[in-house]
Amino acid sequence: MRSSSREEILNAALRVVDASGGADITYQSVATEAGLTKAGLMYHFPSKDAMMVAVIEHVIARWQAELQDALSVPLDESTLEQRVDAFVRFASEGGVTAGEFVVFSEAVRRPDLSQPWLDYLHTWFDFDARESTGLLLVWLATNGLWIAESTGIITLDADRRADLVGRLLALIERNPS
Template identity: 40%
Template sequence: MRSSKRDHILDSALRVVAEEGVSAVTFEAVAHASGVTRGGLLYHFPTKDALLLAVHEHLAQRWEAELREALGGDPADATDDEKVAAYARVSVRGVTGPELLLMLEARKHPELSRPWNDVMSRWAPDPAGISADDPDAIARMVAYYAADGLWLGASLGTHVLPRDVRRAAAEYIISALRAH
C-alpha cells in the first residue's frame, strides 16, 4: 500500500475515534470515513486488531518524530537530560482526544501498548535505574513527570494554560533540570 493511502486510512480511523470513541472503530466506520471500500481495508488490514495496532503504531511514530525534531537528532546520541528536555518541549502541545483514548485503551492490551512503550523506552528515564540516593536521577524523573503533567493538563485541565505560558513552563522545567 502506498504510504499516503495508508496514512489516509489511519487518519480516518483517528477521526472515528475522535468522533465516536475507540469502540466505534469498525471496518465499516473506517471505510465510510476514508472513502475506501471495506474490501480495500481488509486487503491491507486483515483483522480489526491489525487495524487498531496500525493506528497505535501510526500515532506512536508521529509522537517519536515530534520528539526527534525537538531534540534535533537521534535519542541514542543524546544525554538523558537532553531527552527529557525534548519531551518537555513536545509536552506543550498536549494530548489529543484520540491519542488519550487510544493510550488508555492500550493499557489493557500488551500488543497495543508495545508501540508506545517502544517510544518511551528511548525517551523516558528508566525507573528501574533510579536510585533514591542519586539527586540527578531524581531531578530528571521529577522533570519528566512535570512535563507529563503539562502534557496531560493541556488536555484535561479545567484551567488550560495559554500556549505561550505552557511553552514558558516547559522551558522552566528544562532550566530547573539544567540547574541541578
C-alpha cells in the same frame, strides 16, 4: 499497500477517534472516513486489533519524528536530559492530540496493545538510574500537563502555559543526568 494509502487510512482512524472521543472504532467508521469500503479496509487490516496496533505505531512514529526534530543531536547521541527537554517542548506545544491520548489510554487499558508504547518509552526515556529522579519528575509533570489538557480537565492561557513550561525546563537545567 501504497504507503500513502496506509497513512491516509491511519489518519482517518485518528480523525474517527478524535470525533468519537473513544478508541472503540469500527471498520465501517474508518472506512467511511477514509473513503473506502469496509471490505477494502479489511483487506489492509484483517482485524480490528491489527488496525489498532497500526494506529498506535503511526502515532508513535509521528511522535518520534517530532521529538527527533526537537533534539539538537541524533537520538543515539543524546542524553536523557536532552530527550526530556525535547519531550517537554513537544508535549507543551500542542504536539499531542486528544485522539492520540485516547489511543495511548486504550493501550494501557489493553495490555495486548501496549508493547509498541513500551518500546518507544524504553528507547526514549530510560529512568533506571537513581540520579535521573529530577528528570523523571519533569517527565511525569509534563505527562500530567498533557493528560490534563488532552482530557479537558484544565485549560491554560498562553502565559500560564509558558510559565509552567519555563519552570519545567528550568528544573531540567538544575537536574542534569
